[in-house]
Amino acid sequence: MNTIAYFLVVPLGTALLLVIFGRWVVRWAGIIVSVVFSALTALVVQCYFINQLPFTVAVGGWEPVQGIPLGIHWVVDGFTLLMLALINFTGAIVALYSISSMKSYTKLRKYYALLMLLGLGMNGVALAGDLFTMYVFLEISAISSYILVAFGRGAEELEASFKxxxxxxxxSMLILFAIALVYRLTGTLNIADASRVLSGQSAEMTMLFTGALFLTGFGLKAAIMPFHSWLPDAHPAAPAPVSAILSGVVIKVLGIYPLCRLFYHFIGFEGVWTGIWLVLGAISLMVANILALAQWDIKRLLAYCSISQIGYIVIAMGLGTELGIIAGLFHMANHTIFKSLLFFNAGAIEHATGFRDLRKLGGLRTKMPVTYATSLIASFSIAGLPPFSGFWSKLLIIIACMKAGHPFLAIWAALGSMLTLAAFLKFQHHGFGGPDKEYQQSIKEVSFSSQIAMIILAILCLGMGCLMLPGLRSAILEPAANILSQGLNATTLFLGN
Amino acid sequence: MTLYLLTFILFAVGLYGVWTKRHLIRIILGLVIMETAMNLFLILVGYREDGVAPIITENSSNTAVMVDPIPQALVLTAIVIGLATTALLLAFSVRIYAKYQTLDLNKIRNLRG
Incomplete structure (x- = not known):
């Protein structure tokens, strides 16, 4: 069996087994899920070493006939591997954090099974080489995330999840509409094949409409600014580990990843699209930062901040230059790490004190030293202070904006970063600073396994800057950026022989 | 062309329902209408004038026009996914009704994006 199949078979099998036998192993379910995700992360690392990238895998042996793909194809390139690494690593850390923080919930085996299905769906989206397979896996992960958001079954959770x-x-319907249009235009669902068919004909108006549908559909999933209204409700309502995986990877894998894949490899960045991406990114970046500054609920603050960081990624990807793509991918990886960590911190605070309102909190510095230290690192990272990871990626984005001839956008991004800093100073000041409050006598630091999860992520926040070192950059970021910056020409690589 | 236009109108009706109605069940109905419109559109994409069912047997003639089977396979998958999402939405509205004793979004709305 091909190793790529493990990314789908193993999570699906684990999810089914957890539902069936979970009754007896529920005590160990968190560790099992964590180990499974870690093993998949190791598999990604192995893929980096042994395989010649990019390559495609025909499912069930349905090989292409005369260069025309017939069946379902998995496409594996640098970009896919980067996303797979982020998904499975975050899954492992989230499962580790869940062990103690989810203890107060019932039906835990279903929680872990849904977490595995979420991982399965995202792995599938990352690997899918054709549009409809992507849609099916998108729905798998979307449905699991709807249920996970409402896992607490309170009134607020249900309402947020309904929205x-x-x-x-x-x-999803808009995306399906666009897929049907693509099929009507090209007669194929394979992204690479459709791109090749399309290069021979001119259908600008239809492609403009299809592109707009894709941008709206995936933009809703990614919560780019005009389409963001569900995110500040859904992410805070979810349990802390679920918020971490939703903000950390789900919005990127279900939103940004397919957008980049489709726009770089299929629709092409000619014409109006660069401008639209830059404007959308700039709006998300600034408005979400201002809204974040106004929040008093910790998790809502973090959720708005996610939208603004998505804005950075959209700007960097929209530039379309190689440096912009590297910057965008780097920021995506960094954001996964520090936003997961911040949601873990918020969860730890809520777990210990029972509140999320910054006006009621304060003086947690001495009571929760590990949470304090890790959240300080994460806040500095997201605000872009050197030498933390966020600084390097934001610096790269600003340089890329300058080089692409958008100095105004560079200043705009720097201003947004200052607003982020202000929002996180507010978080640090009201959450951890100030005098002790009476209720705090009984507060304890969160459990050991949660501390381990936070410490691992904090170390990564410090260490992610190393991705800029030439060796690591050429091994991890450059293959991913390279495959995207080749644009429409890259699709010939996926069609194989 | 008329058929395509009618499908688009159906889709627009669903979208209008989802984005303007304030009753949970009506919102769900809007989504279901959108799904149906999408399924019809996919079937139309695969339809050929005077086409026959795409089954090749030993004595079928090669000259007959066949409808495209791929959109039909897609529609089957889309229907199953639609069933799952609709069932989930309805289950949620049952839970919401149990919490609030109403299905009117104006009375439920605690959260504001």
Missing amino acids: YQVLGGSA
């Missing part, structure tokens, strides 16, 4: 489902459902 998420309605907007997510509309987004």
Whole structure:
């Protein structure tokens, strides 16, 4: 069996087994899920070493006939591997954090099974070489995330999840509409093949409409600014580890990844699209930062901040230059790490004190030293202070903007970064600074396994800057950026022989 | 062309329902209408004038026009996914009704994006 199949078979099998036998192993379920995700992460690392990238795998042995792909194909390139690494690593850390923080919930085996299905769906989206397979896996992960958001089954969770489902459902319909249009135009669903068919004909108006549908549909999933209204409700309502995986990877894998894949490899960045991406990114970046500054609920603050960081990624990807793509991918990886860590911190604070309102909190510095130290590192990272990871990626984005001839955008990004800093100073000051409050006598630091999860992520926040070192950059970021910056020409690589 | 236009109108009706109605069940109905419109559109994409069912047997003639089977396979998958999402939405509205005793979004709305 091909190793790529493990990314789908193993999570699916684990999810089914957890539902069936979970009754007896529920005590160990968190560790099992964590180990499975870690093993998959190791598999990604192995793929980096042994395989010649990019390559495609024909499912069930349905090989292409005369260069025309017939069946389902998995496409594996640098970009896919980077996303797979982020998905499975975050899954492992989130499962580790869940062990103690999810203890107060019932039906835990279903929680872990849904977490595995979420991982399965995202792995599938990352690997899918054709549009409809991507849609199916998108729905798998979307449905698991709807249920995970409402896992607490309170009134607020249900309402937030309902809103998420309605907007997510509309987004899926728009995406399906666009897929049907692509099929009508090209007669194929394979992205590379469709791109090749399309290069021979001119259908600008239809492609403009299809592109707009894709941008709206995946933009809703990614919560780019005009389409963001579900995110500040859904992400705070979810349990802390679920918020971490939703903000950390789900919005990127279900939103940004397919957008980049389609726009670079299929629709092409000619014409109006660069401008639209830059404007959308600039709006998300600034408005979400201002809204984040106004929040008093910790998790809502973090959720708005996610939208603004998505804005950075959209700007960097929209530039279309090689440096911009590297910067965008680097920021994506960094954001996964520090936003997961911040949601873990918020979860730890809520777990220890029972509140999320910054006005009621304060003086947690001495009571929760590990949470304090790790959240300080994460806040500095997201605000872009040197030498933390966020600084390097934001610096790269600003340089890329300058080089692409958008100095105004560079200043805009720097201003946004200052607003982020202000929002996180507010978080640090009201959450951890100030005098002790009376209720704090009984507060304890969170459990050991949660501390381990936070410490691992904090070390990565410090260490991610190393991705800029030439050796690591050429091994991890450059293959991913390279495959995207080749644009439409890259698709010939996926069609194989 | 008329058929395509009618499908688009159906899709627009669903979208209008989702984005303007304030009753949970009506919102769900809007989504279902959008799904149906999408399925019809996919079937139309695969339809050929005077086409026959795409089954090749020993004595079928090669000259007959066949409809495209791929959109039909897609529609089957899309229907199953639609069933899952609709069932989930309805289950959620049952839970929401149990919490609030109403299905009117104006009375439920605690959260504001």
